Amino acid sequence: MNLSLFRKFLFLSILISTFALSAQEKPELEQAPTVRPARADLPFEISEKKRLSERDLKIKKEGGYITGLPLLNSDPNNGIGYGVRVFYYYNGERSRPLFEYTPYKYRVFVQYFTTTKSNQYQDLSFDAPFIFDTKWRVRSDLIYEKNPNLLYFGMGTETLKPLSYLERNDPSGRQIRNAGFSDYSDSLMYRRPGGSGEQYNTVTDNKYNRYELENPNWTFSGEYSFFGGTVRTIAGARISRQIIRTYDGKWQDSKFGGYDQLVGLPLNILAPNEEISTPEGTTKVTEENKAGNIIGFKGGNVNTGRVAIVYDTRDFEPDPNRGLFLEATHERSLRAIGSDFQFNKNYVSARGFVSPVEWFTKKPHVLLEKLVLGAKGAMVQTNGDAPFYEMRNMWGTEVTQSGLGGRTTLRGYKQDRFVGQTMAYANFEIRWKFASIDVAKQHFDFQLVPFYDVGRVWDATEKVNLKGYKHSRGLGFRIPWNQATVIIIDHAWSAEDSQTFVNFNHIF
Template identity: 25%
Template sequence: MSAPLMFIPVAVVLIASLSATPAASARVAPGLEPVKTTGFDAIAIPLVSFNSDQGFGYGAVGGMYLYAPGKKPYAHAISAQFFFSNRGVQNHSLKYDGPRLLGPLRVEGRLDYRREIRSPFFGAGNQSAPDFRGDVNNELYNFEKGTPGFWLRLRGHPFGDEHPLQSYVGYGWRHMRVEAYERSMLSMEKPLGMDGGNMGQLLAGFLWDTRDSESEPQRGGVEEFSLRVSGNATGNRYHYVGLTLSERRYFALSPRLTLAHRMTLDMLFGDVPFYEWSNTGGVNVSEGIGGMNSVRGIERNRFAGNIKAFMNTELRYQAARFQVLGQQLKVGAVAFVDLGRVWHPGVSDGKWWHWHPGVGGGLRFSRRAAVVRTDYAVSTGSGRQRFYVTFGHMF
């Protein structure tokens, strides 16, 4: 029997903040901060980690939030990540978010480079690789890839800032380099996309957003419909269409306790390359099924296919607020249940009730819009474990 899989990071969290004092005429309810704030928050996490998917790793992730009067939840946000591991993983990115950069339009963009000597491939479908026993380093379930890329998106409120409808358009591009190991499942199955190549996509979507807060929602929700189109005209050698439907809901059970729930359905149609099977569309792109953005506790991209569905339920508790150098910090705890499955043409996906669950809990450290998330999760199907450290709520 294989040992449980663990991801055990050692992280030092550094939070710096500078805020202007509100005007004396501004009246703020006790315990609340004014909507119109200035200054900035910065968070940096040096990482020394062991991950049975990626080996011993080192690097850093950091984010900065700049605030300005009348701009919610911030005026500018910039985040960067640099990560290397002794097993050939590189994941570097630079991301920008300007909620009102071009008048009423929100400008979002990301530039990144990823390289993985052991990128997971378990085949297609909800019952893929039945003989897998947890050794994610086995070349049978891996291939090598390198993918520089970027995306740019414009988002706005066509009927005014107070109206819940948002729309967006964008473009994403990536160059996929694929090298299959001789005795891997990828070499044996030879799915579409073995030759890699350029991936260009046009992106569009609509959101109906009734949340009371974007960064720390307690009430309301977000419904989203998104479309991504790929073909020769977009700079993609493959022709396919992706549709994503997502629902996020938040219920304030008490001033400190929030129930949060998300449902996502992603469907791909056409000549879909295998490296798209695990991706979803939308404003918040996810991978799966399996990993810190879909079903925690299950190996990353353990189950993949043309149709993916997953659900996440979190009970979020704000445990404490305290002052550090005159700035308010919050500590919270989360208990969660995740559930997901896939469907893929031409393979057996099992009974309709055959879903893959993960359960666990975690801690949250936050300063205004800046949130550090740590989660520990267990797959109830295999008993294997995962630990994650990242920025922002899962949804």
């Protein structure tokens, strides 16, 4: 990894890590004596930091159980999304030694998801910590993704510029700067005269920033634990096929432009809301390809080998109360393993969790028994000949994220709003459980989660600095269901946009 990148990320990691470590390093004289002796029947050494709290252990279910929820969201790019994700968890017997140290013995989930604008994301997932009571953990995902609404705004610092557009998409119109995403998108729907090299005399830019990606892929990994389960080494692979389609020349809904007239009167004034089918002009992806700024315009195979190392002291992975999670991953794509491209990615991240009230008293008031401060910082660099659609991907050992913007990075901006050779972001959350309830042998907690996100991209790693970051903020509502299934509703806003997400799992 580039040393400059490491030094600059180290500063962020230390800030995020320090407050988590401070809770772990509290002098023994200030702590209440433990009420649970260390288990002597473990199959191998496991750090007590990984042990569930008494509260979490008390409500953890035995045996197997199913949870699930209809998936429902609304997004201006993808339309109204609907589907279902069903989880099967198997925890084993409470007497099992590892029962107190794992979120589950194994977990399987299957997801069906589609939207009114034809986005699909189907997933079959398997995860088994300490499989067969060994130090190994196995993960695997079989995924089919087809998204005709992916956004592309360019690469690097160019994408950090505020949105701007010509009023009513008129080449002679007034330029609007510092635009909101909604106004920007609306302006692109207006018809305009076809430019040089375009197939039609009249076109629209309705899909100017969009392209379609179809991506069947399989990922798998094996993890081996050291030092009581706090350190893991990971090796795995991804096998995938990317099919890219653009909208150039395809007919789209549009609005009348300034030069569309009837008996000398502008139709955009006579019928301002009337829609007419018009061929799409040259899209941003096509422009970038013609200029030689990107590769991978026709898609291809991307097969990668993966290695990583993790330091993890979280007490409960799906909804931590305390602990630290550090990871560094390396992913390499080689023609020797069937890939059409040669590139590599280096990704580092740090997460920290602290329960500040519990730090001062072991018996907090019921309204403050779960108040958690959480933070995450991450950075990724891409080297080599990576196709443009791979530049956005960030492989972490627990989740793969995409670009800056969207549900898991900068929640106040559209997905992939900012993409570059080097990307960095941070998330900060306060997770407060204000109520809980048991219904039909199902346990539900209810949390309020104010949050703040920050991040930016650069054209090269050596240009990384602490200036020019983008910011978003918001408020979330979370429902941990039987602890391991976390339902989230997050509303975020930024200087450019606002959006609401409904999904599963904390973003970190």
